[in-house]
Amino acid sequence: MSGRRVGGAGAPPPRDLARLALGGALPVLATALATDPAGFLFWTVTGSGAYASFSGSVPHVLARALVNAALLAAASAALLLPLARAGRAPAELRLWLGGSALAVVTGLHFFGHYYLQLVPPLALLAARALHRRPPGARAGALRATAGLAALFVLWGLLAPRPDTDHAVRLAHAVRDRTAPGERVLVWTMHPETYWLAGRPPASRYLTAGLLTNHSGGRSGARTGEPYAVPGTWHVFRAETAADPPHLLVDDSRGGDWSPRHLPTLRALLAERYRPAGTVDGARLYVLRDR
Template sequence: MLAEPPPPPRTVTTRVLPDQRRRPADPPAPSERYWRRLLPVLATLALLTRIPSFRHPLWNPDEGYLAVQAKLLAGGGELYATVVDRKPPLLPWLYEAAFALCGDGSLGPLRLAAVAAQLLTALALAATARRRWGDRAGRAAGVLHLLVSVGLNPEDAQAATFEVFMLPFTAAAVCCADRGNWTRAGLAVAGACLTKQTGGAALAPVLWLLWQQPGKRRISLLRTAVGVVTPIAVAALLTGPSRFLFWTVTGSGAYATFAGSELHVLTRGLANTALLAASCAGLLPPVVRVLRIARTGAADLWLWLIASAGAVLLGFHFFGHYYLQLIPPLVLLATGALQILPPYRLTSALLTSACACALFLLWGLLAPRPDLVHTERLAGAVAARTGSADRVLVWGIHPETYWLAGRAPASRFLTAGLLTNYSGGRDGPQVGEKYGVAGAWPTFRAELADRPPALIVDDSRGKPFAPDRLPTLRRLLGARYERSAVVDGAVFYVRTG
């Protein structure tokens, strides 16, 4: 008689919880082959998801501000002296470099740089997920990030501004800390802070991972501190330590308050939260499901998400682009949660995210831009009424008018916001001359007295920073200028005599 064949071996399924940062039991694919296959996919997806960004010359005033700053810096301006803003220096320098290499007539090179920034973010998240949960998780994290990264108002998601260029640094900081590369993690945190102050939220998960490592914590902490402090100190020395500290930290007290237009600001916050939730419709259910059945999660990722949420709340403005820094920790949390759920859950998450992405891309391709149309009309009128060497003052919140018109601003203060504290629809009691940046009005008066602008454009259009509410500007217009025209609601004043 033939012996009965032995029973087939039993397959044991191991549930991998999101906080178990270990390599899978199966040997991973060789790294070179893995990345050689994944990189083209992510690069193509990064480009496709940012196609709408090439549709308009500008997406929001931040891009216009950066473009004007870059032209002033290229013309010999000094950052935080004759060229000022509340933001760190890294992105103005990047714009300046792009203009020097490719010309200052288009933001196309910066659009491509934004594609690269999102691609680098996806690669860093993929590397972290692959190390923790395996090859499939790495691919999922990279793809999910790119699909979700456009899930806000196109003016926020498609613009080449601060948060987009901050993301690769924050993702790299966590990726390096996960591997115990503490100096590199510190350098990445510094890069995030030098792009936008709230990038410092990435330091929370870095320090958590450092504390979890066995032994030699002091050396690791020292390496991290050196990595964080050195680039920031160099940037401060290059721009002047006191000016750097004032414009990036201490000079924004009135801006970072909740007073004024509370209902308007809260409505904006709820609307942008709803938009991000819709874009993350494929990510949130797995996270909630895992919390219900396992009550666990990667502590560093939760800390990263909480710190990023605190950064969104900081300043109480709730602009849509603030929400971008929530996406990387959400993507990794969802990727980890999908590892203990049935495989069809990953397919469902990808399909849901792809459908949401398609809707946001369609919005970006088809939505009109009335503010841009207004600014272009204004810029055309300014260019027609002035010479190329004339300096003009556009009193409003659209600094891109200077760039589109090809005219130099008459003041280092490129928007009325720095002089009145008006920002994002805030029209409450804290808008006016006394709420501007400390020392701004004496400097502003001196600039206009030294080189009076040939043309002043009042683009306030009934907003609370209108000249009739500002004694200094009202007196200046009454004494030296006369009304000459009205263009699309903006009042033009020419110098008398």
């Protein structure tokens, strides 16, 4: 884009729109061709119908959306006033920002990292707005932004991490009860437990999400085997039957994706495993014939 086009507010010519569409389509097409086009379409579009549904608790969804939007606004607080005074933005940046906002909303999960895609267009819009401000105002906005960035870095370094601490404690228990190389299955939404424990997973499904439709971003959504990604339970049964995990950890802690709601997993536990204690609320099971 030329400096004239970025600074202006008129509609971009058709050639620019065509180049923009081509630039967006080529990486996606190249990725699909480099992997498996049918599988790529399934895992990115057609296999995510339940994930993108409108089921779930509306207050929970709204709370997540507002809290994460407020965090982004707080991080950008020093730039909001210049942005508000900057006038109509160039069409290219408005299109970029609008597409990013649509991607944040799609699926109604509102994870914090979804909002990161709003940062690049907002940064360009802020740079344009500050360029039109007096030097003193620019310096003040930059100093305030640097201060806010420092606060967020400190927050990231010092804030409690209960989920990470839980995963570490669980990984220690897994490592103590298995030998190196022994496969384990951790029924969890935190796959870092495998890495922390240094044990190979017994299934390609590192979290319970694809097998149950459970997701941390939405409360009250439909969960269970009928709402899994098609074909996943067939693969899961084959994997656990061919080489049963030496240790099975139920880390659902009474959630709606716990084994008591899942006939296949419940039967696997009843037929082949015996209880081996609990760790931080998670239940451990070992093979009966070990």
